[in-house]
Amino acid sequence: MGIRLTSPDVVAPLSPTSxxxxxxxxxxxxxTRARLLGSAISCLAELGWSASTVAVVAEHAGVSRGAAQHHxxxxxxxxxxxxxxxxxxxxAQLRRQAAEHRAELDTEAIVSLVFELFGGTFFRAALMxxxxxxxxxxLRTQIVPLEARIGREVHRVVVDLLGVDEHLPGVRETVxxxxxxxxxxxxxxxxxxxxxxxxxxxxxxxxxxxxTLPGRSASA
Numbered sequence: 139m140g141i142r143l144t145s146p147d148v149v150a151p152l153s154p155t156s157x158x159x160x161x162x163x164x165x166x167x168x169x170t171r172a173r174l175l176g177s178a179i180s181c182l183a184e185l186g187w188s189a190s191t192v193a194v195v196a197e198h199a200g201v202s203r204g205a206a207q208h209h210x211x212x213x214x215x216x217x218x219x220x221x222x223x224x225x226x227x228x229x230a231q232l233r234r235q236a237a238e239h240r241a242e243l244d245t246e247a248i249v250s251l252v253f254e255l256f257g258g259t260f261f262r263a264a265l266m267x268x269x270x271x272x273x274x275x276x277l278r279t280q281i282v283p284l285e286a287r288i289g290r291e292v293h294r295v296v297v298d299l300l301g302v303d304e305h306l307p308g309v310r311e312t313v314x315x316x317x318x319x320x321x322x323x324x325x326x327x328x329x330x331x332x333x334x335x336x337x338x339x340x341x342x343x344x345x346x347x348x349x350t351l352p353g354r355s356a357s358a
Contacts, residue, residue: 167209170199170201170205170209171209173199173200173201174195174196174199174201174206174209174210174216174220175216175219175220175223175224176199176220177195177196177198177199178190178195178216178217178219178220178263179220179221179224179259179260179263180198180259180263181194181195181198182217182220182262182263182266182267183259183260183262183263183266186266187217187266187267187269187270188270190213190217190266191213192206192207192210192213192216193206195216214276214277214280217267218267218280218281218284220263221260221263221264221267221284221288222284222287222288224260225288225291225292226291228255228260229291229292229294229295232251232255232295232299233295233298233299235251236248236251236298236299243299244344245300245344245345245347245348245354246340246341246344248299248300248344249316249340249343249344249347250340251299252296252299252316252317252320253319253320253323253324253336253340255292255320256320256321256323256324257324257327261324262328265325265328267281268281268285289317292317293313293314293317296313296316296317297309297313300313300347300351300354301353301354302351302352302353302354303352303353306352308350308352309351309352312347312350312351316343316347319339319343323336323339
């Protein structure tokens with residue numbers, strides 16, 4: 139029996155048969171890789187690290203285990219690639235949304251978007267991998283540099299959204315505090331709906347950013 143998982147913010151794998159009939163080999167390879175990355179996030183979020191083997195991810199993606207290992211020789215390579223890929227995609231999407239609605243985004247709306255980065259299937263998957271890495275030295279050696287790259291990417295996105303100069307005193311630390319707060323709220327929301335409390339924190343933090351970030355209140 140195939141594995142069925144619910145993944146509201148991860149696109150479900152395409153049918154391998156339909157893809158194979160209409161795409162040349164290179165496109166099929168890219169499509170297979172994309173299915174594997176999406177399924178890796180879904181499986182990790184729903185099943186946890188121990189249960190999310192390459193075989194399980196391959197079945198969820200609708201591809202053979204051999205095809206999965208062709209793209210990703212190890213389980214660690216598959217999941218680190220999945221997290222990095224989703225981070226880049228979500229960052230790019232956030233930048234597009236900001237560019238399209240720049241005039242409409244006040245500080246509170248920006249803070250809300252940042253907080254939303256740390257939620258849903260992606261955040262749960264990342265958390266599962268972090269917990270596993272804490273107890274696995276080999277996995278940790280891969281996750282630590284990945285987390286550093288992801289952290290830098292997300293930090294740049296937030297700086298761009300706020301339109302601030304992080305070379306000015308206190309700006310970099312304030313942006314990082316925003317990310318740390320977002321991560322904490324994401325953890326608080328894992329076991330129960332924390333949206334009501336989060337709304338009040340969002341408003342208050344936005345007000346603090348306007349009061350403390352050089353140039354932010356003028357652009358809000």
